Amino acid sequence: MDIPCTRAEMLALGWDEPDVVLVSGDALIDTPHSGTAVIARVLIDAGFRVGVIAQPDTQSPDDIRRLGAPRLFWGVTAGCVDSMVANTTASGRRRRQDDFTPGGENTHRPDRASIAYSNLIRSAFRPCAPIVLGGVEASLRRITHYDFWTERLRRPILFDAKADILVYGMAERTIISLASALRDGSDWRSIRGLCYAASAPPADAVCLPAFAALTDPADPDAAKRLFLKMFRLFADNQDSVTARTLAQPVDLRWLIHNPPAAPLETGEIDRVYALPFTQNVHPHDAARGAVRALDTVRFSLTSHRGCYGGCAFCAIAMHQGRRVTWRSSGSLVDEATGYTRHPAFKGIIHDVGGPTANMYGFECACKKRTGACADKDCLFPSVCPSLPVTHDPQIRLLKALREIPGVRKVFVGSGIRPDLVLADTRHGETYLDALTANHVSGQLKLAPEHSEPGVLRLMRKPGIEGLLEFRSRFEACSRAHGLKQFLTYYFIAAHPGCTEADMRRLSDFAHTHLRLAPEQVQIFTPTPSTWATAFWWTGLDPDTGAPVFVERRTRERQKQKDILTGEER
Ligand code: SF4
Ligand code: SF4
Structure with missing residues (x-):
């Protein structure tokens, strides 16, 4: 239907x-x-x-x-x-x-x-x-x-x-x-x-600074510091276990922000994915022309939701949450088996992933009990020892998927976190072996985003040492399987904290160590509700309160990108 x-x-x-x-x-x-x-x-x-x-x-x-x-x-x-x-x-x-x-x-x-x-x-x-x-x-x-x-x-x-x-x-x-x-x-x-609007806040609500104070032209510096405080309170109240109701005065009314709903657990997500999706563009819209996005999403499997990566430029945790929950292998195999009956299916599953492909099937137990740590990141500056990193569930899942009759290839098209592979001392090597042997469609996506420690700290991304180690292991595995396949690197230009000199050093790094001129370079856009956007607006580092350099000039932002892609004139 x-x-x-x-x-x-x-x-x-x-x-x-x-x-x-x-x-x-x-x-x-x-x-x-x-x-x-x-x-x-x-x-x-x-x-x-x-x-x-x-x-x-x-x-x-x-x-x-x-x-x-x-x-x-x-x-x-x-x-x-x-x-x-x-x-x-x-x-x-x-x-x-x-x-x-x-x-x-x-x-x-x-x-x-x-x-x-x-x-x-x-x-x-x-x-x-x-x-x-x-x-x-x-x-x-x-x-x-x-x-x-x-x-x-x-x-x-x-x-x-x-x-x-x-x-x-x-x-x-x-x-x-x-x-x-x-x-x-x-x-x-x-x-x-x-969220809803009300004439007064609930008695137990945490009050956020008023919109009027955040936009007060009399003291813009104080207003910006207040914005950072507001964003901190907002970010600290996004965990379904610990969050409190928030209330923000806006004009003569209040925005009431209830705590988040708990993420769906495995059986509940499975039930959503078992609903009778047709995997097609609705005929009413299909009659208006082809929808390109269908090619990307059809015959791609979402294995999990949420991300604890905590990257400053990404809003995924504000939307999907910081706790990862996943589907059962049976649910994913059932969905893939359904693909084999679809007339447009050519035997290729284009992706098995989520916000980050290799966060499937493990999570820190304390998040469900007491909520995620408010004062610690799970992956920055390094992988938290409490995170029980294992790629075993994903190895088994990928194997089960490629054994389905009618499935010829199963690719991992979403990006992966190399730091998690390296942190998995028991299964990381087996995962990389299976990945390189069976699941890379020519290129595997990585998102180091930068090379410079100061920029990486503001991005909440790990350093480049792990990246280089991962790359040499990936190349060794690919060679062992007789396969010519590559890593694709994603970078960001003009992130808050990033200067032209930082981009030149990144360019040197890419040429010297990665032996390439990157093509996948995005100019940072301050989209709503990320930490990086808070840096952009306030020009302040929330960790230290110190000013942060922010390149806001359009031409200079483009120049940062061009330095890296080699198109600088
Ligand atoms: S960029 Fe990727 S790893 Fe980082 S928070 Fe977003 S989804 Fe997670
Ligand atoms: S203990 Fe570690 S993995 Fe668990 S929520 Fe805290 S920082 Fe994240």
């Missing part, structure tokens, strides 16, 4: 009206890689009638009225990335291509899509069912945040979109509780994983 996207499809299911309508900035790709598809499938599985309107025309009410008004709520998402990131490059140019839009042209996703869709709904439906924001854009803009595109702090997006509720993170638990409460007319305000 397709998720209904038209009134005819809804009526064919015997539904006279939807309970929930989800509105998305992406075409509807019915795979578990799409948050919209997951939320729709989870709600339908729980007995709710759900329709999806993908990429509605914001200039006319016709699209948004297609399914009629939902009985319970509208769910609004910009899509699987922030719409400003999707629409513009790090240098501020408009992107022409959009892999999540049929036909591939970037013509269907408005800037600040969560706000645009909320406005569209309100103008087309009066009175209007509650509007619930979700997805990455809403999740990472849920409190006062720096916005690179307007170069200022913005209020929590709930206020700018004038929405009623915001659901953050991986939202299956929260959305079912919320839909049930709205159906039953019960109070939803204590549900974990959501």
Whole structure:
């Protein structure tokens, strides 16, 4: 069964009206890689009638009225990335291509899509069912945040979109509780994983600095120090075991940020992935043209969620959480076996991974009991001895997948953390052997991001010694298997703390030790809710309070990249 996207499809299911309508900035790709598809499938599985309107025309009410008004709520998402990131490059140019839009042209996703869709709904439906924001854009803009595109702090997006509720993170638990409460007319305000506006904070809430104080023009330096304090409080309250309710004054009201929902455990994630995803673009969207993203995500397996990497430029922990939870091998084998029955499957599984491929199947026990350490990183400056690193579950999983009849190749396309391989004294070598022999599609992705200790410290990334050791082991394994395969390195230019001289040293390192001119170089973009964005905005190092150099000039940022790629003029 397709998720209904038209009134005819809804009526064919015997539904006279939807309970929930989800509105998305992406075409509807019915795979578990799409948050919209997951939320729709989870709600339908729980007995709710759900329709999806993908990429509605914001200039006319016709699209948004297609399914009629939902009985319970509208769910609004910009899509699987922030719409400003999707629409513009790090240098501020408009992107022409959009892999999540049929036909591939970037013509269907408005800037600040969560706000645009909320406005569209309100103008087309009066009175209007509650509007619930979700997805990455809403999740990472849920409190006062720096916005690179307007170069200022913005209020929590709930206020700018004038929405009623915001659901953050991986939202299956929260959305079912919320839909049930709205159906039953019960109070939803204590549900974990959501934000709402209120006239006063709950008695036990931790108060964040007010939006007005954070944007006070009278003392910008004090306001920036206050922003760092706010971000620290926010980051320290994202663990489902230890977090407290947060409250932030915004204009005359308060943003209430409930503690996160607990991550789904193995059996629960398995259940999500067992839902009847078609692995296709919905026919209504497919009729508008090919959706390139389908090629990347179809026949790729997500083995786990969450990441304890703690990289300063990455917001994954703010969205998926710092505790890794994983699917059972049986669930992954079942999904892959399903692929073999799909007419488009050519026997190749393109990826088995998650935010980082080799965090599957092990986690520090204390996180579930007492929560992750607030004062320590799990992988920085080195792998925490309490982390029971083992690649054995992933070795077994990959073997089980490649033994499925009809599967010819199983690749690991997600990046891996070399430091974890080196820290695994029992199984690291066997993992590398299996990986190089069977699971590298020509190139294996690594993300050292930089070589310079000062920059790496601000990035929260390990030093280059481990990288070089990993590389020599990888090359030795590949040689032993008679395979010519490579490592691809990802680097960041113009990260806070990074000077032109740092980039020149990185370039020397790449040429001397890696023997290449890197091609995978991103110019740092200060996206909402990362530590690196906090450095960018405040110009301060949160560890020491000392000023941090930040390259904000567009041409100089491009120059940093060009130094590394060899395109400097
Ligand atoms: S290891 Fe990867 S996913 Fe994890 S925090 Fe770092 S960049 Fe993000
Ligand atoms: S004990 Fe180590 S691995 Fe566990 S949460 Fe703390 S820092 Fe992370």
